[in-house]
Amino acid sequence: MRILFLHNNFPAQYRHVALTLAQDPKNVVVFGTKNREVNLAGINKVLFAPNRDPHPSTHHYVRPLEGAVLHGQAVYKMAEQMKAQGFVPDVICGHSGWGPTLFVKDAFPNTPLICYFEWFYHAVGTDADFDPAEPLTVDDVARIRVKNAPILIDLYTCDRGLSPTNWQKSQFPKEFHDKISVLHDGVDTEFFKPNPGAKLVLPNLDLSGVDEIVTYVARGMEPYRGFPQFIESLAYVQERRPNCHAVIVGSDRVCYGKSLPDGKTFKELMLNKVPLDLSRVHFTGSLPYVQYLKVIQASSVHVYLTRPFVLSWSMIEAMSTGCLVLGSDTAPVTEIIRDGENGLLVDFFSPQKIADRIDEVLDHPTKMAELRANARKTALERYDLASLLPQHIQLIKDVVT
Template structure:
């Protein structure tokens, strides 16, 4: 089977699929991407590099700058695909992430090849992430800009042969008339890698907490309101006061991955540490970590705080559950799809730092009862989200679609 993957950030959501397909000698797997990082190599997978020839014009209406960026991306991928076609490569299936623009013109260069799109998020001004925080109201301009962001995704929804969305919640954000095209199929969690390590002590190159018995953990790509970073920091003030021997480990970059930055140029970390006095000898910001060190953090976790607006569900929450973490998660739709309060985790009001602290305290006081919840958390991932099951389903879907061409 000849496969063309498309994602600017190789290998992203397609890592496991590309690895599985690349390991079979009868397959030819090409990955169109902008990521040249030599640290990421997948045997049997060839990278086809592309780069837009310019950035969006600053004078373009700001509602349309996202669309212009997608068009430039799609144009660049088309040109790369054109070269592949001249070299004799015509894929049996194309699978790309919708929204960036890379998939926009694939039906023009390969009209008879099935197009499969990964649909991560559809932007809505009402009832999801954008209008979730009452202290951060949207302007009319925001509503119109948000609606316009869907233009490249809508083109893909019309043109694709099959779509995939990782959760029911994320699929529900797309217009109902397209639901028949979108299967719910998570990327999958490697349960053999992300597994509990009872009695694990946390020792990182830059941090030794082997003497600490209570560790609260928090993991996110960035430090931002979308993932409840301000509420988590506020909760730590209560947690450290209630639990004098407790430490907190925060994994993530001091940046905004989703949502707005502060207007004064400060990061949310700077802003919150100025606002909330914390004993920084017990709060450890370790930055982004390689997988091996990140795994050690969640395996040593006593309580893991995961907060999110009604938005894309993070892999990190499921990886933490697979590792036996006790999740204290926000009572928001993406989390509630996976976690039932008191069964396989604990749910809290996203906006209540005091409630977060109270539930952390509850975890520390009742280790026996919490051990059962930890076990149920891992079982949830084994039953519903394991890579070992979902990868085969994903591959079957691709092969079925390719044979229909």
């Protein structure tokens, strides 16, 4: 079987599927991407790049669509070169939204296309209008509607689609739901497993003598993932718990949502606003997986906050290690965490309540042991890579046949 994967970033959600398919000598796995840096054994990486950026004079509603078209155009040219070299895929798997999948059915009209549908944008009822302190303008509402244009083209064009959670699938128009299967990427539960009594020691951080460690993990430090509320909650925690330390994993950047207009980062803003004992707050930056694993294995309580948006892999990875996850009471989280059963839920907007629930965990370690065990059980039963990976492979095979 000849499989073509398409994603701006390599290997992204397709790492495990592509590697597994590449292990079969009967398969030829090609990955079209913009990422020049990473290579994986058995996967033939082919690069594409748009020939320019969206033009500054393009209407700002349409600029993301123009960017998607430019990416789609680059992939189309890449596909024409593949055909000239004799490669025609039996199936194409591509991430929808940034444009690589837009014209691939024109290049390979007889090849089935499976699109990964991660998010469909809404002005009302999800992430965009979640914070009442950030009301949307009429301009915002119109811009958000147009942002779905490349995704709608993919919904129409693809043969099958998949979304990682029921919540994320529910955001797409109902008339396309029959095309979309819910299939999570999966978590390697053999790697992300509990290590009872683990002490946190990293190359530049030794917390082996600390018994109370609050952890927070996100790609960036931004309102979408509740970073401001988490920092405010630490002030309450530090006041009451003089031996408690916080470990924050992630980059000082914005991955989702708007940056601050004055050029400051949200880390700078919050540390200027909230008086903290910074000797007990440890910013690690992004970590290699092995070090990140050590952080969550040693965690006393792991705080995961998110707007009603795409669910992070990190929450389920934390549950798989047996972390006590304190999650925001928002739809992507409540699909997985049941308060008092396999984790705890809290009001996203209340730093004081976040701190109170952190106290609850730290004050009752024995009571929380059952929740930790249930968190691990949830990961094993519903999100285990070893169980989900064969389903991904079968979906691809079903589309081909």
